[in-house]
Amino acid sequence: MTLMNYLSEKLMLLFLNLFCSIALSIYFILLGNSFPSVLPVLFVWAFILAIVWGSGYYRQKKKAEQIFHQLDLLDQKYLICEMLEKPVTNEDKLYCHILRAACKSMLENVNHLKQSNRDYKEYIEEWIHEIKTPITAIDLICKNNPDSEERRIGKELSRIGDLVEQALYYARSEHVEKDYFIREFALFDAIGPALMQNRTLLLEEHIRLQVEETADTVCTDEKWLTYILSQILSNSIKYHKPTGAFIKISASRTKNSVSLIIEDNGQGIPPEDLPRIFEKGFTGSTRGNRKSTGMGLYLCRKLCLKLGLAIRADSVFGEGTTITINFPDSTYNRPGQDN
Structure with missing residues (x-):
């Protein structure tokens, strides 16, 4: 006044x-x-x-x-x-x-909306768990009948499974603290399962994989980290080069942190798109006929922030992309902060 x-x-x-x-x-x-x-x-x-x-x-x-x-x-x-x-x-x-x-x-409306949101979230999680059963059953049928049609069905089924998993993690991402279990573990323990989840696509697309073994340990939630790595690998596979494609995974330690580096030689990201790749729903200007929801990297960044990790993307259009995840030594004491 x-x-x-x-x-x-x-x-x-x-x-x-x-x-x-x-x-x-x-x-x-x-x-x-x-x-x-x-x-x-x-x-x-x-x-x-x-x-x-x-x-x-x-x-x-x-x-x-x-x-x-x-x-x-x-x-x-x-x-x-x-x-x-x-x-x-x-x-x-x-x-x-x-x-x-x-x-x-206002309070009455807020409480009503919170309750509605909780009910919807519980329904989505329950539905996702239920839908996984027929997906798994169809996948087993395809694997037991390995002809060309079944392989095509299996590939599309794998994509459905990935989208269902993405929906589940998105539903839980608002309250990660209720679901995560922070502990110290070997970084390689999270890399292995992420590679296994993408092994079929890696083999089908003939992508050369180079993983540098590391003895470094990090302090975070192993399950959520595996999901983050799986999403990054899925993106690298989706935008790989037609020939000579490779993905390299390595780690480096500094005085106060460990960095996990996922590098590929794919099509790269245009400079004008790079600042927006972690935005919700952003699919980029060069996706072509590739199907994309624009949620993968958004969820990666959101979950990293919840876990106290920092994620960064560097790319040269036409040459490849490098995603770096930084694990501060004090992650356990500082959840939910960007670094």
């Missing part, structure tokens, strides 16, 4: 006081008093008015600053009415009553 804003609200009173002071001056002059003798009365009037309005402005300004300070401290701004002092004036009581009614309605 500024002084000009405060005075603009008092404009009618200001004109009224000005009119009254002029009328009083004329009255005193008509009674035979000189104008200089009337001036002290006008000065006293103006002084009292300045004191009253000045103190009123100061009180309102301090009150507004206090309310805004309390508002800044709140994560859920709609709870501000619970922090307000008991109103004194009738006008303040009226506004406070309106604000409390609005906040109550």
Whole structure:
């Protein structure tokens, strides 16, 4: 609140006081008093008015600053009415009553939406677990009848399975802390399962794989890390070169962290697309006929942030892409922070 804003609200009173002071001056002059003798009365009037309005402005300004300070401290701004002092004036009581009614309605809506979201999430997770059963059964049938048609069906079935898995991890990504188990383990223990999940595509696309074994250990959730690596590998496979494609996985240690590096020589990412590849739903300008949901790398970054890891992409269009995941030594103590 500024002084000009405060005075603009008092404009009618200001004109009224000005009119009254002029009328009083004329009255005193008509009674035979000189104008200089009337001036002290006008000065006293103006002084009292300045004191009253000045103190009123100061009180309102301090009150507004206090309310805004309390508002800044709140994560859920709609709870501000619970922090307000008991109103004194009738006008303040009226506004406070309106604000409390609005906040109550907001809280009821928020609680309803939270419950609806929980119910929907539980349904999605249950549905995903149920749909996995027929997918697994069809996959076994295809593997037991390995002709060309079954292989094609198996490939599409694998894609369905990946999308179902992606939906499950997306449903859980808002509350990773309820599902993860942080422990120290060998980094290679998460790389192996991720490679196994993509082994069929790696073989079918004739992609050369180079994995540098590492004895480094990291402190995070193994299951979630395996999913992140599987998504990155899936992207590298999807955008591989027609011939001579390779994927290289290595690790390096610095003083305070371990970095996992997944490098490929695929088509790369255009410079204008690179800053957006971790955005939700972004599919890029060079995907061609490849099917993409734009959720894979978005989930990777989201899960990395939840786990306290940093993920970065470097790419040269036409030459390949490098994804680096950084594991700070203090990850266990700092979940949910970007590094």
